[in-house]
Amino acid sequence: MISRSNAKAADEPLAEINITPLVDVMLVLVVILLVMAPMLTRTLHIDLPKVAAGAPEPRDHAVTVSLDAHGKLAIDDREIAPDQLEPTLRRIATLSDRTVVNLRSDQSQSFGAVANLLAKISHAGIAHVAVVTANAEPRN
Template sequence: MAFSTQDNDEVMSEINVTPLVDVMLVLLVVFIVTAPLLTNSIPINLPKTEAVAPVEQKDPLVVSIDGAGKWFLNKNEIQPELLRTNLESAKQQDPQLRVQLQADDGANYGQVAKAMAAIEKAGITKLAVITAR
């Protein structure tokens, strides 16, 4: 058996954390009870309305680049040089035109950058880059 050889005159250097834990638990209970009471401080009866139809949005143009480097505009294959002119004519028909850009994982980054530059030069400001999760 091991016996302790410490004298009783020495100061104990350990902190008793039991009172601290008790105080923290009491504070936790107080906050749990009072938090729901603070969220509904003003009772308001909101009026009932009928549902309205959502605003119709046109489908965006989809610019796609596959792994082989082929460019598509709404599933129609196009030449990269013609992308800007096609987007400019579409922008004239619809000033609020939205474009989605999707590129294959194996597509060359330079091709994607060229597509983004063509979209910007066409004056389109609403661009979404589509990725997979």
């Protein structure tokens, strides 16, 4: 018990809150949260729907980059070597800062191949990429 030097104050009850148990409980809750947080994050498998999309807007500075099923690259239907893609796109990008690349890829290509192609397009200095898809048939 805490002693006081004043005898008159000894008759009054001591009204101080001990916050040590409160801090202990809060620290335990924080530890539980930190342990449980990684377990709550998980990946989701998402099947993206096929939708009927409208025709894209015509653009003045659009270039089409195609990747076929055999891995051959083409810019505006002209075949190009993979090592020449980035320099060619860089030259096209210098003509206009509003250049848009329409990316066409065969569905049999892996995501990694498409991601590498997107990285090359980005390294060439092109910020706007549109992915071209086939129109899905509307369901009845």
